[in-house]
Amino acid sequence: MLNILKTTLSGLLLLGAAVWTIIAVAAETEDIIKYRQGVMKSVGGHMAAAAQIVRGKVDYGDDLGYHAESIARTMQTVESLFPKDTDFGETRALDAIWSEPDKFKAVSDESRAATSAFHDAVKSSDKNAYAAKFKAVADACKACHKDFREKKEQ
Amino acid sequence: MQGVPQGLPRKEGTIAIFPSLARGLILLCTAVLGVASAAPGASLLERGEYLVRAGGCTNCHTDEEGAFLAGGRALHTPFGTFYAPNITPHLRHGIGAWTDADFLRAMKAGLSPDGENYYPAFPYVAYAGMRRQDVLAIKAYLNSVPAVAQPNRPHQLPWYLHFRPGVWLWKWRYLSPLARTTDGAVDPVQQRGEYLVNALAHCGECHTPRDWFGGLIDAQRHAGSVYGVDGDVVPNITPDRKTGIGKWSGDDLSFYLQTGLTPDGDSAGGPMAAVIDNVTSRLTNQDLQAMVRYVLSIPPIENVLQSRQSKTKRDPYEY
Numbered sequence: 297m298l299n300i301l302k303t304t305l306s307g308l309l310l311l312g313a314a315v316w317t318i319i320a321v322a323a324e325t326e327d328i329i330k331y332r333q334g335v336m337k338s339v340g341g342h343m344a345a346a347a348q349i350v351r352g353k354v355d356y357g358d359d360l361g362y363h364a365e366s367i368a369r370t371m372q373t374v375e376s377l378f379p380k381d382t383d384f385g386e387t388r389a390l391d392a393i394w395s396e397p398d399k400f401k402a403v404s405d406e407s408r409a410a411t412s413a414f415h416d417a418v419k420s421s422d423k424n425a426y427a428a429k430f431k432a433v434a435d436a437c438k439a440c441h442k443d444f445r446e447k448k449e450q
Numbered sequence: 451m452q453g454v455p456q457g458l459p460r461k462e463g464t465i466a467i468f469p470s471l472a473r474g475l476i477l478l479c480t481a482v483l484g485v486a487s488a489a490p491g492a493s494l495l496e497r498g499e500y501l502v503r504a505g506g507c508t509n510c511h512t513d514e515e516g517a518f519l520a521g522g523r524a525l526h527t528p529f530g531t532f533y534a535p536n537i538t539p540h541l542r543h544g545i546g547a548w549t550d551a552d553f554l555r556a557m558k559a560g561l562s563p564d565g566e567n568y569y570p571a572f573p574y575v576a577y578a579g580m581r582r583q584d585v586l587a588i589k590a591y592l593n594s595v596p597a598v599a600q601p602n603r604p605h606q607l608p609w610y611l612h613f614r615p616g617v618w619l620w621k622w623r624y625l626s627p628l629a630r631t632t633d634g635a636v637d638p639v640q641q642r643g644e645y646l647v648n649a650l651a652h653c654g655e656c657h658t659p660r661d662w663f664g665g666l667i668d669a670q671r672h673a674g675s676v677y678g679v680d681g682d683v684v685p686n687i688t689p690d691r692k693t694g695i696g697k698w699s700g701d702d703l704s705f706y707l708q709t710g711l712t713p714d715g716d717s718a719g720g721p722m723a724a725v726i727d728n729v730t731s732r733l734t735n736q737d738l739q740a741m742v743r744y745v746l747s748i749p750p751i752e753n754v755l756q757s758r759q760s761k762t763k764r765d766p767y768e769y
């Protein structure tokens with residue numbers, strides 16, 4: 297009798313622990329996704345601002361270094377924004393990020409290199425040089441979004 | 451119209467100003483700069499290569515990891531999965547044995563050399579508006595690329611689409627290049643843009659919604675579609691301020707088509723990233739500007755697009 301009670305109790309405890317873990321993990325996943333989207337949007341904001349300056353549309357050249365640095369610093373650790381099992385929920389991150397890690401590593405490396413090169417070029421303040429490097433940054437964004445981000449819904 | 455196969459558009463008139471204009475310009479430039487013109491063969495190939503890019507041929511006929519123009523890119527559509535064939539000059543697997551007339555008929559009337567109908571996943575509805583000499587320049591270039599012995603993959607279609615003669619009916623209803631390529635653009639730059647957008651780059655094949663039978667809905671041209679390749683939502687590219695790209699300046703649009711960067715700092719992804727890489731970023735600046743001028747001259751259409759099956763709509767706890 298006691299054994300049956302013990303078995304039932306431990307079973308319930310285990311079940312409870314499992315449910316608690318699932319809920320906690322799910323919540324953590326959602327938080328990571330929210331954080332990731334915030335970071336990506338901030339990069340987009342800096343890109344939009346930098347584009348206006350690089351294209352000569354506005355005269356805020358003094359701020360370009362700040363935008364370039366923010367973009368470059370974020371991209372140094374871009375993979376850390378995509379821990380395993382953060383592919384479900386409200387995200388456009390595609391499974392390919394985790395199923396094709398080599399390819400994802402390659403585009404991440406490229407975005408690291410391109411954004412650093414852009415930041416360096418801005419520091420040298422040679423207008424022609426950083427315009428070309430900015431184009432390379434845009435290419436790096438596009439290369440990753442092509443294969444690893446779900447197309448936008450409106 | 452000497453030697454033009456049947457079923458060709460009667461459209462040449464509207465764009466006929468161009469060749470003479472372009473020729474005049476080239477002659478003028480050559481005269482002014484005193485540049486010795488290259489061998490006619492070479493310039494034909496260069497023109498062909500440019501048109502192959504502008505026509506988006508490489509975008510579908512080259513697999514990401516495959517040989518150049520040897521086919522294989524899968525197009526997932528609501529009508530099945532299509533595989534673009536090998537268009538290298540390989541005699542057996544490619545189109546090396548085709549005559550000019552065969553090629554013209556394929557491009558402009560959607561017929562194989564054996565008289566079999568092509569499915570309209572091959573955008574002959576758009577290519578029908580192409581100038582004959584442009585089609586032949588493309589053929590000349592295709593003949594010059596390395597022949598690849600890669601057999602074609604058969605399309606994967608639902609049973610009711612296996613009956614190819616049924617495509618006749620489809621063509622009878624939807625293949626009307628006259629309606630598709632003329633917007634009455636009068637300005638020569640805009641006209642060039644119209645030709646690039648509608649005949650060559652065939653933007654509307656994805657950006658125009660389709661009806662139940664897969665025909666483009668003319669009244670909604672370029673107003674966006676929820677039946678994009680791979681189930682994607684394809685944005686409205688008419689200059690509507692609310693649902694289209696009406697807030698973009700001409701500069702914004704040409705910058706986007708060169709770099710993939712939108713005015714809000716986001717980057718193009720998915721199929722459009724490939725189109726930018728393979729097609730629009732390779733256009734001459736003059737052609738790019740013409741394309742932009744035309745797109746922004748399209749009458750704005752308000753069209754809100756709702757995704758049919760988006761991952762983001764999925765219940766997060768559904769396994």
